[in-house]
Amino acid sequence: MRKSFRAASIATACALAGGALWGTGIATAGTNTDAHGTSASRITEARSGNEPHNIGQLVAEIDAYYGITQDDDGVYRASADSDYAEDVADVLARAKRDIKRQAAAHTRAKGDRPAIVLDIDDTVLLSIDYEKRTNYTYDNATWNAYVERADRPAVFGVPELIDYAEDHGVEVFFLTGLGEDKREAAAENLAEIGVDTELDGEHAFFKDKANPPSYLAHCATAGKWNCTTVQYKAGTRKYIESTGYDIIGSFGDQYSDLEGGYADETYKLPNPTYFVD
CATH class of the missing domain: 3.40.50.1000 (HAD superfamily/HAD-like)
Structure with missing residues (x-):
């Protein structure tokens, strides 16, 4: 095998990211009951502030970093004037x-x-x-x-x-x-x-x-x-x-x-x- 560990597969990363967010204090919607017993929506504030980078945005950033284009043969190539x-x-x-x-x-x-x-x-x-x-x-x-x-x-x-x-x-x-x-x-x-x-x-x-x-x-x-x-x-x-x-x-x-x-x-x-x- 070429790589002993991949940074993440996109699908797995999404699953792991979701798991990491759950229960770590990232903002979530919920309900709250007031003194009269009336339920109202509320937002739970993030406790950690360590939400992982959005996986979709990360892929877009990597594509931009390489300046990726696709040629007529369908091959993805990096640009010679990319970052x-x-x-x-x-x-x-x-x-x-x-x-x-x-x-x-x-x-x-x-x-x-x-x-x-x-x-x-x-x-x-x-x-x-x-x-x-x-x-x-x-x-x-x-x-x-x-x-x-x-x-x-x-x-x-x-x-x-x-x-x-x-x-x-x-x-x-x-x-x-x-x-x-x-x-x-x-x-x-x-x-x-x-x-x-x-x-x-x-x-x-x-x-x-x-x-x-x-x-x-x-x-x-x-x-x-x-x-x-x-x-x-x-x-x-x-x-x-x-x-x-x-x-x-x-x-x-x-x-x-x-x-x-x-x-x-x-x-x-x-x-x-x-x-x-």
Whole structure:
């Protein structure tokens, strides 16, 4: 499964929101009986003031943030002049400055080779068409079919960032929560968006729950995967550094992509559509 936890399915979120409101002091209509026994309508005042964000308005805000349009083929796309694209550009501009500085420092020091590590889903490949089609919900079967199509567009500016890093002598690694069985589709999709870099087993790391590598052997006990996203990704970054690299930058759209250490700098790309713990 791609995501360990979705922020909410829309239907479930509505149900949960209703449950959260019930009994928490949110304003409700009721009746009151006066001294003469006459019933009159009344409004119960909110006690907490913590009413959740309206789910319909939230979806509209997400659509607007990405500047979502639908092309003639029915594919939902983000706009290159959206707030989302602007926020991504800000992150990548900072990353390029850091890469230039760090690469130069490594050249002078002649120490471990500099490297960057990138998550794939919504860090390199944008899945907004899937999110929009499913109304920001997740289903394992439809997600797997979507990944196998290998036609996701690039997150704005990320292929250029990868080229920039390589031009400065920085090695590029990919570290994803996608299963090992999705390696071929992901590699095809990355090539489709112009990412021309190594995608072998030592440069592109996919989650293999059935047969984890030795450095992640602790993640599988009695055939059951028991590592969190942070443990899986931090453990893999630790392994990369053990092979002679200094990870100068780690990129992801989830905080769990970035936590756990083994990176000099971290770069969080925006993603308001789901959450992975």
